[in-house]
Amino acid sequence: MDVEHSSSTEGKLLIAYSDKSGSTVGLEFTSVASEQATFLMGACTVAASGKHKRIVTSTPMSNTHSIESNTGSGGNDMEKRIAVLEADVAHIKGDVSEIKSSVSSLNATVISLDKNMAVALEKLSGIKDSIDKKPSTDAVEKRIAEAKLAILLGVPAIIGVGTAIYKVIAHYLAA
Known part of the structure; x- marks a missing residue:
């Protein structure tokens, strides 16, 4: 070669x-x-x-x-270079320790968020169930129409009955 x-x-x-x-x-x-x-x-x-x-x-x-x-x-100041490397490794160890602490804190936050989401989903499920039990717009409009009809038919009947009672009382008092 x-x-x-x-x-x-x-x-x-x-x-x-x-x-x-x-x-x-x-x-x-x-x-x-x-x-x-x-x-x-x-x-x-x-x-x-x-x-x-x-x-x-x-x-x-x-x-x-x-x-x-x-x-x-x-050669080439090996001891100084090793000292620099050791200092760098110490900084790396500190950074890794901080990262572990942050990850642990994040883990606790994620668990808390998970629990809060479960509670929120349960509440939303309850709201959905109560909304499902409410009558539809068509059913409400039908009942309003029936109530209007009852009022329209009931008021003249009440007036007629009242008038009849008045005439009967007036007739017996005048006699």
């Missing part, structure tokens, strides 16, 4: 972990040049220093020596 071609050609970098039970976790980088892949694998080697390691390749790589020999302290 040509060294210049291999360092500029982009490909995929896969970093994987698996335990004895078969659980796995992996990380895939795309569009990574061989040179960058070698650097990242070197970083993994530093992180796992003192552990049994081996380089697995399908073709010989000319720049694997940097992976094998890079087991020093990491």
